Amino acid sequence: MIHLCENPNCNLIANHRGNHSFIYKKAWETKFNDDDINKIQKAGYCTPRGGAKGGYQNHVNRNSKVIIPYEKLSEVNLDNYKDGYVIRLFPSQYFTAKHTINEIFIDNPSIIVSDNAFVLYRTYEDYETLPPLPNWKIRSILKYNNGTQKYDIPSNDRRGNIIDCGHYLLRISNSGTNKKQNLFEGPAQGIFAPEYADANTNFLCQAVLAWLIIKTEHSPYNEDDFEHLKAILQKHNLLNSPHYENDYIMHNGKTTCPLCQRVIMHNELNELISFDDEEGLTNSTEQVGSTRSTKVNLFHMVPLCYATLENIPTQVSWGHATCNTRLGQRQCFSYHDLLETEIEIEINDGQGQRLLGYANTAQNFIRSQTGDVWIRISKGEY
Ligand SMILES: [Zn+2]
Numbered sequence: 001m002i003h004l005c006e007n008p009n010c011n012l013i014a015n016h017r018g019n020h021s022f023i024y025k026k027a028w029e030t031k032f033n034d035d036d037i038n039k040i041q042k043a044g045y046c047t048p049r050g051g052a053k054g055g056y057q058n059h060v061n062r063n064s065k066v067i068i069p070y071e072k073l074s075e076v077n078l079d080n081y082k083d084g085y086v087i088r089l090f091p092s093q094y095f096t097a098k099h100t101i102n103e104i105f106i107d108n109p110s111i112i113v114s115d116n117a118f119v120l121y122r123t124y125e126d127y128e129t130l131p132p133l134p135n136w137k138i139r140s141i142l143k144y145n146n147g148t149q150k151y152d153i154p155s156n157d158r159r160g161n162i163i164d165c166g167h168y169l170l171r172i173s174n175s176g177t178n179k180k181q182n183l184f185e186g187p188a189q190g191i192f193a194p195e196y197a198d199a200n201t202n203f204l205c206q207a208v209l210a211w212l213i214i215k216t217e218h219s220p221y222n223e224d225d226f227e228h229l230k231a232i233l234q235k236h237n238l239l240n241s242p243h244y245e246n247d248y249i250m251h252n253g254k255t256t257c258p259l260c261q262r263v264i265m266h267n268e269l270n271e272l273i274s275f276d277d278e279e280g281l282t283n284s285t286e287q288v289g290s291t292r293s294t295k296v297n298l299f300h301m302v303p304l305c306y307a308t309l310e311n312i313p314t315q316v317s318w319g320h321a322t323c324n325t326r327l328g329q330r331q332c333f334s335y336h337d338l339l340e341t342e343i344e345i346e347i348n349d350g351q352g353q354r355l356l357g358y359a360n361t362a363q364n365f366i367r368s369q370t371g372d373v374w375i376r377i378s379k380g381e382y
Protein backbone atom coordinates (compact mmCIF):
# COMPACT_ATOMS: atom_id res chain seq x y z
CA MET A 1 0.00 0.00 0.00
CA ILE A 2 1.36 3.41 -0.87
CA HIS A 3 1.29 6.26 1.61
CA LEU A 4 -0.42 9.57 0.97
CA CYS A 5 0.45 13.05 2.14
CA GLU A 6 -0.68 13.60 5.72
CA ASN A 7 -2.52 16.82 4.92
CA PRO A 8 -6.24 15.86 5.16
CA ASN A 9 -7.02 17.95 2.06
CA CYS A 10 -4.30 16.42 -0.09
CA ASN A 11 -4.47 13.16 -2.05
CA LEU A 12 -0.94 13.24 -3.45
CA ILE A 13 1.74 10.77 -2.53
CA ALA A 14 3.65 11.25 0.75
CA ASN A 15 6.59 13.68 0.52
CA HIS A 16 5.38 15.02 -2.84
CA ARG A 17 6.87 18.13 -4.35
CA GLY A 18 4.92 21.30 -5.01
CA ASN A 19 1.53 22.33 -3.70
CA HIS A 20 -0.95 20.11 -1.92
CA SER A 21 -3.84 18.96 -4.09
CA PHE A 22 -7.10 17.22 -3.26
CA ILE A 23 -7.74 16.40 -6.92
CA TYR A 24 -5.53 13.79 -8.54
CA LYS A 25 -7.23 12.19 -11.55
CA LYS A 26 -4.06 10.45 -12.66
CA ALA A 27 -4.97 7.90 -9.98
CA TRP A 28 -7.07 6.24 -12.69
CA GLU A 29 -6.35 8.16 -15.90
CA THR A 30 -2.82 6.81 -16.39
CA LYS A 31 -4.19 3.26 -16.69
CA PHE A 32 -7.69 3.78 -18.14
CA ASN A 33 -8.54 3.65 -21.84
CA ASP A 34 -9.93 6.81 -23.47
CA ASP A 35 -13.57 5.66 -23.40
CA ASP A 36 -13.44 5.04 -19.67
CA ILE A 37 -11.63 8.33 -19.00
CA ASN A 38 -14.41 10.13 -20.91
CA LYS A 39 -17.09 8.19 -19.07
CA ILE A 40 -15.73 9.42 -15.73
CA GLN A 41 -15.25 12.94 -17.08
CA LYS A 42 -18.90 13.07 -18.18
CA ALA A 43 -20.10 11.83 -14.78
CA GLY A 44 -18.53 15.00 -13.36
CA TYR A 45 -20.62 17.14 -15.72
CA CYS A 46 -24.15 18.37 -15.38
CA THR A 47 -26.52 16.48 -17.65
CA PRO A 48 -28.57 18.47 -20.17
CA ARG A 49 -31.93 19.30 -18.64
CA GLY A 50 -34.32 21.80 -20.13
CA GLY A 51 -31.01 23.33 -21.10
CA ALA A 52 -30.81 26.42 -23.18
CA LYS A 53 -34.44 27.50 -22.78
CA GLY A 54 -33.95 28.02 -19.06
CA GLY A 55 -30.61 29.79 -19.50
CA TYR A 56 -28.80 26.68 -18.21
CA GLN A 57 -25.27 25.65 -19.10
CA ASN A 58 -24.68 22.07 -20.21
CA HIS A 59 -21.61 19.85 -20.26
CA VAL A 60 -19.73 21.83 -17.64
CA ASN A 61 -18.40 20.57 -14.34
CA ARG A 62 -20.76 20.28 -11.39
CA ASN A 63 -18.64 22.75 -9.41
CA SER A 64 -20.12 25.73 -11.26
CA LYS A 65 -22.39 28.65 -10.47
CA VAL A 66 -26.00 27.49 -10.09
CA ILE A 67 -29.36 28.99 -11.02
CA ILE A 68 -31.90 29.06 -8.18
CA PRO A 69 -35.46 29.52 -9.44
CA TYR A 70 -37.11 32.18 -7.26
CA GLU A 71 -39.92 29.80 -6.29
CA LYS A 72 -37.31 27.33 -4.90
CA LEU A 73 -35.45 29.91 -2.84
CA SER A 74 -37.11 28.95 0.46
CA GLU A 75 -36.11 25.27 -0.04
CA VAL A 76 -32.40 25.71 -0.65
CA ASN A 77 -29.45 26.32 1.61
CA LEU A 78 -27.48 28.95 -0.30
CA ASP A 79 -24.31 28.09 1.68
CA ASN A 80 -24.22 24.77 -0.22
CA TYR A 81 -23.18 26.51 -3.43
CA LYS A 82 -19.51 27.31 -3.00
CA ASP A 83 -19.17 28.34 -6.64
CA GLY A 84 -21.90 30.95 -6.44
CA TYR A 85 -25.54 31.23 -7.39
CA VAL A 86 -27.90 33.51 -9.26
CA ILE A 87 -31.65 33.77 -8.68
CA ARG A 88 -33.94 33.39 -11.69
CA LEU A 89 -37.13 35.47 -11.72
CA PHE A 90 -39.91 35.36 -14.27
CA PRO A 91 -41.41 38.72 -15.30
CA SER A 92 -44.69 37.74 -13.60
CA GLN A 93 -42.79 37.29 -10.33
CA TYR A 94 -40.81 40.52 -10.51
CA PHE A 95 -43.47 42.87 -11.89
CA THR A 96 -47.10 43.36 -10.93
CA ALA A 97 -47.82 45.55 -13.98
CA LYS A 98 -45.87 47.21 -16.77
CA HIS A 99 -42.77 48.85 -15.21
CA THR A 100 -44.18 48.24 -11.71
CA ILE A 101 -41.87 46.21 -9.49
CA ASN A 102 -43.50 43.87 -7.01
CA GLU A 103 -43.03 45.60 -3.65
CA ILE A 104 -41.34 42.56 -2.09
CA PHE A 105 -38.32 43.31 -4.28
CA ILE A 106 -38.11 47.00 -3.40
CA ASP A 107 -35.33 47.71 -0.88
CA ASN A 108 -34.81 43.95 -0.55
CA PRO A 109 -31.04 43.42 -0.10
CA SER A 110 -31.24 39.63 -0.62
CA ILE A 111 -32.63 39.73 -4.17
CA ILE A 112 -31.19 42.40 -6.45
CA VAL A 113 -31.69 42.13 -10.21
CA SER A 114 -28.32 42.77 -11.97
CA ASP A 115 -26.45 41.75 -8.80
CA ASN A 116 -27.57 38.27 -7.65
CA ALA A 117 -30.71 37.86 -9.77
CA PHE A 118 -31.93 38.13 -13.36
CA VAL A 119 -35.29 38.13 -15.12
CA LEU A 120 -35.93 35.44 -17.73
CA TYR A 121 -38.29 36.19 -20.62
CA ARG A 122 -39.74 33.02 -22.14
CA THR A 123 -42.78 34.39 -24.03
CA TYR A 124 -43.64 37.32 -26.29
CA GLU A 125 -46.67 37.96 -24.12
CA ASP A 126 -44.54 38.65 -21.04
CA TYR A 127 -42.04 40.63 -23.10
CA GLU A 128 -44.82 42.94 -24.29
CA THR A 129 -47.00 43.24 -21.19
CA LEU A 130 -44.20 43.19 -18.55
CA PRO A 131 -41.23 44.55 -20.51
CA PRO A 132 -37.74 45.20 -19.10
CA LEU A 133 -37.33 48.55 -17.35
CA PRO A 134 -36.08 51.31 -19.71
CA ASN A 135 -32.57 51.37 -18.18
CA TRP A 136 -32.16 47.58 -18.17
CA LYS A 137 -29.53 45.72 -20.20
CA ILE A 138 -29.28 42.16 -21.45
CA ARG A 139 -27.13 39.92 -19.22
CA SER A 140 -23.47 39.70 -20.24
CA ILE A 141 -20.17 38.30 -19.01
CA LEU A 142 -17.04 40.41 -18.57
CA LYS A 143 -13.60 38.88 -18.19
CA TYR A 144 -10.84 40.34 -16.08
CA ASN A 145 -8.27 42.31 -18.05
CA ASN A 146 -4.78 42.12 -16.53
CA GLY A 147 -3.73 45.19 -18.56
CA THR A 148 -6.41 47.58 -17.30
CA GLN A 149 -6.99 45.66 -14.05
CA LYS A 150 -10.74 45.88 -14.71
CA TYR A 151 -13.49 43.53 -15.84
CA ASP A 152 -13.85 44.93 -19.34
CA ILE A 153 -13.43 42.08 -21.86
CA PRO A 154 -16.82 40.84 -23.16
CA SER A 155 -17.00 37.03 -23.16
CA ASN A 156 -19.40 34.17 -23.83
CA ASP A 157 -17.45 31.84 -21.60
CA ARG A 158 -18.02 31.49 -17.86
CA ARG A 159 -14.55 30.05 -17.18
CA GLY A 160 -11.81 32.03 -15.51
CA ASN A 161 -12.04 35.30 -13.67
CA ILE A 162 -15.37 36.78 -14.79
CA ILE A 163 -18.31 38.83 -13.54
CA ASP A 164 -21.95 38.86 -14.66
CA CYS A 165 -23.66 42.12 -15.58
CA GLY A 166 -27.05 43.16 -16.89
CA HIS A 167 -30.62 42.46 -15.85
CA TYR A 168 -32.46 40.09 -18.18
CA LEU A 169 -32.19 37.16 -20.55
CA LEU A 170 -34.27 36.48 -23.66
CA ARG A 171 -35.20 32.87 -24.44
CA ILE A 172 -38.33 33.43 -26.49
CA SER A 173 -39.14 30.82 -29.08
CA ASN A 174 -41.60 31.35 -31.84
CA SER A 175 -43.73 28.32 -31.07
CA GLY A 176 -47.10 29.85 -31.91
CA THR A 177 -48.59 30.72 -35.26
CA ASN A 178 -47.32 34.29 -35.23
CA LYS A 179 -44.52 35.18 -37.61
CA LYS A 180 -42.23 36.73 -35.02
CA GLN A 181 -38.65 35.59 -34.74
CA ASN A 182 -37.03 33.64 -31.94
CA LEU A 183 -35.31 35.96 -29.50
CA PHE A 184 -32.27 34.38 -27.87
CA GLU A 185 -29.99 36.91 -26.17
CA GLY A 186 -27.58 36.76 -23.27
CA PRO A 187 -25.27 33.93 -22.16
CA ALA A 188 -26.23 30.86 -20.10
CA GLN A 189 -26.32 31.88 -16.43
CA GLY A 190 -25.39 28.70 -14.56
CA ILE A 191 -26.18 25.04 -13.98
CA PHE A 192 -29.23 23.19 -12.67
CA ALA A 193 -28.77 23.54 -8.88
CA PRO A 194 -29.66 19.94 -7.85
CA GLU A 195 -26.72 18.74 -9.98
CA TYR A 196 -24.20 20.81 -8.03
CA ALA A 197 -21.20 19.31 -6.23
CA ASP A 198 -18.13 21.20 -5.06
CA ALA A 199 -14.84 20.36 -6.77
CA ASN A 200 -13.58 17.99 -4.05
CA THR A 201 -16.88 16.13 -3.74
CA ASN A 202 -17.06 15.84 -7.51
CA PHE A 203 -13.55 14.37 -7.54
CA LEU A 204 -14.38 11.78 -4.86
CA CYS A 205 -17.52 10.76 -6.77
CA GLN A 206 -15.35 10.27 -9.85
CA ALA A 207 -12.82 8.26 -7.86
CA VAL A 208 -15.63 5.96 -6.65
CA LEU A 209 -16.97 5.59 -10.20
CA ALA A 210 -13.48 4.76 -11.48
CA TRP A 211 -13.17 2.08 -8.80
CA LEU A 212 -16.57 0.69 -9.83
CA ILE A 213 -15.36 0.53 -13.45
CA ILE A 214 -12.35 -1.52 -12.33
CA LYS A 215 -14.79 -3.83 -10.52
CA THR A 216 -17.11 -4.47 -13.51
CA GLU A 217 -17.39 -7.94 -15.05
CA HIS A 218 -14.75 -8.52 -17.78
CA SER A 219 -12.97 -5.31 -16.78
CA PRO A 220 -9.63 -4.97 -18.59
CA TYR A 221 -8.06 -3.61 -15.41
CA ASN A 222 -6.30 -5.24 -12.49
CA GLU A 223 -7.00 -3.52 -9.19
CA ASP A 224 -3.38 -4.10 -8.10
CA ASP A 225 -2.37 -1.49 -10.70
CA PHE A 226 -4.39 1.19 -8.88
CA GLU A 227 -2.64 1.45 -5.52
CA HIS A 228 -2.85 5.24 -5.51
CA LEU A 229 -6.60 5.21 -6.22
CA LYS A 230 -7.11 2.62 -3.48
CA ALA A 231 -5.14 4.78 -1.05
CA ILE A 232 -7.31 7.82 -1.87
CA LEU A 233 -10.51 5.80 -1.36
CA GLN A 234 -9.11 4.40 1.89
CA LYS A 235 -8.26 7.89 3.14
CA HIS A 236 -11.91 8.95 2.67
CA ASN A 237 -13.46 5.70 4.00
CA LEU A 238 -14.66 4.73 0.54
CA LEU A 239 -12.59 1.62 -0.15
CA ASN A 240 -14.30 -0.95 2.06
CA SER A 241 -17.40 1.02 2.97
CA PRO A 242 -20.32 -1.33 3.76
CA HIS A 243 -22.72 0.79 1.70
CA TYR A 244 -21.41 -0.77 -1.54
CA GLU A 245 -22.74 -4.22 -0.72
CA ASN A 246 -25.70 -3.07 1.39
CA ASP A 247 -27.01 -0.84 -1.40
CA TYR A 248 -26.20 -3.37 -4.13
CA ILE A 249 -23.78 -0.95 -5.79
CA MET A 250 -21.54 -4.04 -5.67
CA HIS A 251 -22.35 -7.64 -4.94
CA ASN A 252 -19.63 -10.06 -3.91
CA GLY A 253 -17.10 -7.45 -5.01
CA LYS A 254 -18.51 -7.03 -8.56
CA THR A 255 -20.21 -3.82 -9.72
CA THR A 256 -23.98 -4.26 -9.99
CA CYS A 257 -26.97 -2.18 -11.03
CA PRO A 258 -28.63 -1.16 -7.74
CA LEU A 259 -32.14 -1.45 -9.15
CA CYS A 260 -32.18 -4.78 -11.01
CA GLN A 261 -29.12 -6.20 -9.17
CA ARG A 262 -27.57 -7.62 -12.36
CA VAL A 263 -23.80 -7.53 -12.72
CA ILE A 264 -22.53 -4.64 -14.90
CA MET A 265 -20.41 -5.79 -17.86
CA HIS A 266 -17.46 -3.56 -18.68
CA ASN A 267 -18.46 -3.28 -22.34
CA GLU A 268 -21.93 -1.96 -21.36
CA LEU A 269 -20.37 1.28 -20.08
CA ASN A 270 -19.64 2.52 -23.56
CA GLU A 271 -21.94 0.43 -25.75
CA LEU A 272 -24.89 2.28 -27.22
CA ILE A 273 -28.27 1.02 -26.23
CA SER A 274 -29.88 -1.50 -28.54
CA PHE A 275 -33.23 -0.97 -30.19
CA ASP A 276 -34.87 -3.52 -27.86
CA ASP A 277 -34.07 -1.42 -24.81
CA GLU A 278 -35.22 1.90 -26.21
CA GLU A 279 -38.84 1.46 -25.21
CA GLY A 280 -37.75 1.86 -21.61
CA LEU A 281 -36.12 5.17 -22.39
CA THR A 282 -38.93 7.00 -24.15
CA ASN A 283 -40.21 8.75 -21.01
CA SER A 284 -36.81 9.53 -19.58
CA THR A 285 -36.33 13.16 -18.62
CA GLU A 286 -32.56 12.61 -18.75
CA GLN A 287 -32.71 11.80 -22.43
CA VAL A 288 -34.64 14.81 -23.71
CA GLY A 289 -32.79 16.27 -26.65
CA SER A 290 -30.48 13.33 -26.97
CA THR A 291 -31.33 10.32 -29.07
CA ARG A 292 -28.48 8.07 -28.02
CA SER A 293 -27.52 6.65 -24.68
CA THR A 294 -24.99 4.14 -23.45
CA LYS A 295 -26.38 0.98 -21.85
CA VAL A 296 -24.98 1.90 -18.46
CA ASN A 297 -24.98 5.39 -16.99
CA LEU A 298 -24.35 7.30 -13.78
CA PHE A 299 -27.00 6.20 -11.30
CA HIS A 300 -28.03 8.17 -8.20
CA MET A 301 -29.31 6.17 -5.22
CA VAL A 302 -31.23 9.23 -3.99
CA PRO A 303 -32.89 11.57 -6.52
CA LEU A 304 -31.26 14.96 -6.93
CA CYS A 305 -33.28 17.81 -5.45
CA TYR A 306 -33.04 21.44 -4.33
CA ALA A 307 -33.21 20.94 -0.57
CA THR A 308 -30.01 18.91 -0.13
CA LEU A 309 -26.92 17.99 -2.13
CA GLU A 310 -27.21 14.35 -3.17
CA ASN A 311 -24.43 13.94 -5.73
CA ILE A 312 -22.09 12.56 -3.05
CA PRO A 313 -19.59 9.65 -3.11
CA THR A 314 -21.73 7.19 -1.12
CA GLN A 315 -24.75 7.69 -3.40
CA VAL A 316 -23.27 7.35 -6.89
CA SER A 317 -23.01 4.12 -8.83
CA TRP A 318 -23.38 2.68 -12.32
CA GLY A 319 -26.79 1.48 -13.43
CA HIS A 320 -28.64 0.50 -16.60
CA ALA A 321 -30.09 3.39 -18.59
CA THR A 322 -33.41 1.55 -18.65
CA CYS A 323 -33.33 1.01 -14.87
CA ASN A 324 -32.57 4.72 -14.37
CA THR A 325 -35.65 5.55 -16.43
CA ARG A 326 -37.87 3.12 -14.58
CA LEU A 327 -36.73 4.44 -11.22
CA GLY A 328 -37.38 8.04 -12.29
CA GLN A 329 -37.25 10.62 -9.49
CA ARG A 330 -37.47 8.03 -6.71
CA GLN A 331 -35.02 6.77 -4.14
CA CYS A 332 -33.53 3.37 -4.95
CA PHE A 333 -34.15 1.22 -1.85
CA SER A 334 -32.04 -1.90 -1.42
CA TYR A 335 -33.39 -5.17 -0.06
CA HIS A 336 -31.31 -4.39 3.03
CA ASP A 337 -33.15 -1.04 3.49
CA LEU A 338 -36.57 -2.64 3.08
CA LEU A 339 -35.89 -5.55 5.40
CA GLU A 340 -35.26 -3.00 8.15
CA THR A 341 -38.72 -1.45 7.72
CA GLU A 342 -40.29 -4.85 8.63
CA ILE A 343 -43.21 -3.96 6.35
CA GLU A 344 -44.16 -7.33 4.89
CA ILE A 345 -46.22 -7.42 1.73
CA GLU A 346 -48.26 -10.56 1.24
CA ILE A 347 -50.22 -11.75 -1.76
CA ASN A 348 -52.85 -14.40 -2.12
CA ASP A 349 -51.98 -16.51 -5.13
CA GLY A 350 -54.93 -18.90 -4.79
CA GLN A 351 -53.06 -21.21 -2.45
CA GLY A 352 -53.26 -18.88 0.53
CA GLN A 353 -51.28 -15.92 1.81
CA ARG A 354 -47.65 -15.86 0.77
CA LEU A 355 -44.86 -13.35 1.52
CA LEU A 356 -44.13 -11.31 -1.59
CA GLY A 357 -41.45 -9.10 -0.10
CA TYR A 358 -40.75 -6.00 1.94
CA ALA A 359 -41.78 -2.39 1.26
CA ASN A 360 -40.65 1.11 2.18
CA THR A 361 -42.81 3.16 4.56
CA ALA A 362 -44.61 4.86 1.66
CA GLN A 363 -45.30 1.33 0.36
CA ASN A 364 -44.53 2.28 -3.22
CA PHE A 365 -41.34 0.24 -3.55
CA ILE A 366 -41.25 -3.53 -2.89
CA ARG A 367 -38.46 -6.07 -3.22
CA SER A 368 -38.64 -9.84 -2.87
CA GLN A 369 -35.91 -12.00 -1.44
CA THR A 370 -35.29 -13.42 -4.92
CA GLY A 371 -34.40 -10.01 -6.37
CA ASP A 372 -37.69 -8.99 -8.00
CA VAL A 373 -38.62 -5.34 -7.62
CA TRP A 374 -41.95 -3.51 -7.91
CA ILE A 375 -42.28 0.27 -8.10
CA ARG A 376 -45.65 1.99 -7.96
CA ILE A 377 -45.56 4.36 -10.92
CA SER A 378 -48.72 6.39 -10.33
CA LYS A 379 -50.16 7.77 -7.14
CA GLY A 380 -53.49 6.54 -5.89
CA GLU A 381 -54.86 3.03 -5.53
CA TYR A 382 -52.98 -0.07 -6.58
ZN1 LIG B 1 0.15 17.15 0.12
Ligand SMILES: [Zn+2]
Nearest residue numbers: 257260320323
Ligand atom coordinates in the same frame (compact mmCIF):
# COMPACT_ATOMS: atom_id res chain seq x y z
ZN1 LIG C 1 -30.40 -2.55 -13.99
